[in-house]
Amino acid sequence: MLYKKVKMIEEEISVIGVGCWNFGGDWDSTDDRKSVDIIHRAIDLGINFFDVAPVYGWGHSEQVLGMALKQGRLRDKVLIASKGGLLWNDAHETTNNLSKKSLMKEIDQTLTRLQTDHIDIYQMHWPDPNVPLEETAEALEEIKQAGKIRYVGLSNFSQADVERMRKLTPVHCQQSLYNMLERNTTSYHGIPLEYRTEAEVLPAVRKHGQAFLPYSPLFQGLLAGKFHSGITFSRHDIRNENPKLVGPQFERYFEAGKKLKKLADEYGRPMNEIALNWLRQKPEVTCIIGGASSIQQLEQNIHCLTWEIDEEMMEKISEIIAPFETL
Template sequence: MLYKTVGRIKEQISAIGIGCWGFGGDWDTSNDRNADAIIRTSIELGINLFDVAPVYGWNHSERVLGKTLKDAGLRHKVIIASKCGLTWGDDHVTANDLTKENLFREIDGSLERLQTDYIDIWQLHWPDPSTPIEETCEALAEIKKSGKIRYIGLSNFAQADMEVFDRLVGVDAQQGLYNMFERNAASYHNIPLKYRTEEEMLPNVRARGQAFLPYSPMFQGLLAGRFTRSRTFSQTDIRNENPKLSGELYQKYFDGYEKLKLLADEIGHPTNEIAVNWLRQKPEVTSIIGGASCVEQVRQNIAALDWSIDDETMARIGEILEPYREMP
């Protein structure tokens, strides 16, 4: 396993992390037994970053991760990156809430579900325009001082807002949507994004010494080679809500995938390894937050670390990806 240490986080972080959204039951392949095996095997193979959130499976992902780490006695070997700021009711309709009151409530709930007394990186999941940044920062500072969190992160934040957070409380890590097809994406699951990853976020994390944790590295499975041109998901799969994975837009992305697949066959490495390597070779990337529905997918992603994309191949990839640089 390869590890990185960035300026603000004094930890060695594995180049590949595990995204725990799939542990919550929102994807077709979700189940607790698979999740337990994925967590244990990932740690055995050197992965130490696990990215989770209360909203994933309506608290279930945190419970699954916490139970496995507790049962296996492995909490001391991992970096838990959880999130806060999304609330919901019985109808599972989410709302943004970064008030001081809610953050105090959320940190204790996450600690209980994760069966730990601290979270390594606590990230604000999405912005909350109705709550003053100063109020949120005051809460973060108090929670950090209490020892319940070690580092502060932002996910999906406009960079102008990030600069205010950084000045008031310090931002150690950022998360953003980033993969070969979504480089400056304007939306995610119909949610408008107030940042552009390559144009704005990457220069900032580089200049400020922040960790950068890109999510959706496989474009929710397309770059892993799991889809066909006529793919369908079950009615309960959260990916049905991604308009980029249906209709004419999906066909355009699949055209690009087919070109990458031809190149992958030529160089003898599958598209998922190319997707991981393309990200890994970006100097700003700290750890790639990849989901996995089985242990084999973890092994496949780690295999990408055994080789690098040469300059000629990277140039050919660039030609394939150029039409997608500014797609939504």
């Protein structure tokens, strides 16, 4: 395993992390026993970073991660990054809520599900235009002083709001959508994004010494080379809600994916490893938040660390993904 160190976080962080969204049951092929085995194997292989959120599986993903860490007495071996500020009702309709009252309640629910007395990084999942940043920062400071969190992160925030928040409380990391085909993209699952990752977020994290956690590094499977002839998800799979995978935009991304797959075959490298290496060779990228639905898939992701993209391959990749710099 390779590790990276940033100024604002004390610990070294594994370059490959585990994103726990699929452990919650929102994706196809989810099984709790298998999820626990993946978590245990990841730690055996040197991964020390797990990214989760209450909304993943409506609390279930946090429960699975907590169960896995308790079974192996592994809590002290890992950094847990969870999130706050995204609530849901019985119909699984979500609302953004970064109010102090809500966050103070949410953090305790998260700690209970994770079976721990603290999480390492508490990330505000999405901005809440109805709550002043001052109120959110006040809540985070109180939660930190109570020993329930160690670091603060912002996910999907504009850089203007990040700078405002930095004046109220330290911001130790940022998490944004970023992969070869979503570099400065304007939306995620149809949700407008108020940041441009490559143009704005990367320079900011470099300047401030923050950790940067790119999510969806494999474009929810497209950059893993899975979708050779189109996509068919079960009706329960949350990826059905991504218009880039099931809507009129899909063909554009699918064609680029086929070109990248052809390039991968020419070099004799798995497509997923190319996508992950493209990210990890960027100095601003601290830990790649990637999901794994099997131990084999986890090990395949980690194998990307055994080689690097050379200049020739990088030039060919750049030609294919150039049209996506501003999409």
